[in-house]
Amino acid sequence: MRVMVTGAAGFIGYHVAAALLGRGIEVVGVDDLNAYYDVRLKQARLARLGQGFVFHRLDLADHAALARLGDGVEVVVHLAAQAGVRYSLEQPFAYAASNLTGHLSVLEMVRHGKTVKHLIYASSSSVYGTGSALPYAEDARADQPTSLYAATKRADELMSRSYTHLFGLKQTGLRFFTVYGPWGRPDMAYFGFAEAIMAGEPVTLYDEGRLKRDFTYIDDIVAGILGVFDHPPGDAAPHRLFNIGNNRAEYVTDLVRLLEEQLGRQAVIVNRPKPEADPVETWADVSALGALCGYAPTTRLEAGIARFVEWYKDWREMREG
Template structure:
């Protein structure tokens, strides 16, 4: 099977590409290697993928449709993970989200529509689409028309574009609403990573609402199990578009995350308390029963099990770079 992975140098994209290669697929990786966070980390992920003979890489912007189309002519499956991430970043850089998340998603849809061997598009949505007022744990049937950030609005718009393409062209697609993914090779802009860096450097961390916010922290290995299960269970032609939550099905306090990081790192955090930003939800939690029914998906990794794996990788990453952690 020949698979295109967009955002292949990103956190989830790297792990998906690695899992596909490990089971014998040919992977075409696409990424623009932008500077939203440390490009050194992106290049290090990419270097590991490039040790596989069945992996090829193209540095390009997915919003550049002609460039994307030239590398996708013989693709059977697309795992579309490239996007401008981050909720708060969208407040200061809104046009980055329009280009990557809207034009980029449309570009991928058009590539899929015209690829002669195409069979299935799996794309990344987000728990952010649920916005305010939805009952917990979030189910796929809950309202998703009250976004609290531009990022969330673009992700919901992506879902609607995909629904339209399924209706118009029978384009078989599965959207995955990811919930707070963490683990080795993670994203430095995510809270758990930023907290670890600050704790080790002796810098203060900001706890919104005193750490009383809750998140459905989902370990990367569980995410990959779910993604691979979806790849193996494409939709039927009569129901060409589907949406699934993919999370840990357990909301945990951010303050507990910090306490666990302190224990693993052997240092105390310097904590500053601030009000919750308007773009941040109070709590997220995924109902994953639909994905479980489809693929047998069962998240196995608790925060107590996953965080030590992240911290071990974090220390190794800094040692490799000649830094102290």
């Protein structure tokens, strides 16, 4: 079996590719290795993916080149995207190219390909924006995005739904909630906090740390993706959307405390008002995914942060050595 993973050099993409390879599945990895964050980290992830993995450096906006890679692919796990809520305020056109044109390129590849049976694609908890009751359920309104990033991910969902309606594509969209863990993204809060604490630099908390997030450990995320992989859509519901989170909202201050304990250093806290694009709280209702494939996250924040810090110390030494 051959599976394409877009964003294979990214945080979630790397872990998914490794899990698929562990099953003996051939993985075609696609990534443009852009400089949004340290490319050395992306290259280090790729270096750990061994036999059965074939990598292509490619911008998904190049739809003709992407289409040529689809031969023999049975499942596409589309995780490539321009991430980051605040960065979308600085570089909006990067989001149009990667998240909109890139997603359309993948849809067109699947549409015209003869072998793809299932497209699994990444959406985001950001699509809920404002106006939805907690915990977020998949049938909640998602028409009030508070960032361009959120708007592009919701647009991806709508494009996918239209391609299913028009062309019968079998698809599953996953709304990720604050993923963290080893080999994570440096632009995420937990990683940035660890860097600041180790450097003795300020850690910025919004609204004095009263914000809450549904922190989801990477192993639980991979388990959910594999669950969807093993339970593809049928004809009755060819396009599906699922939350994939930890089903537990926790204060950002608790995250900082756990990082301080594991790193053995105190954070220098700076308090600032919450940016308009940031929600006060995120919290996933994961009952639908649980009903589909038994998804039940098991990793508590204290255990996940301990594993992240263990990896982070090694990565920091290797990076600076």
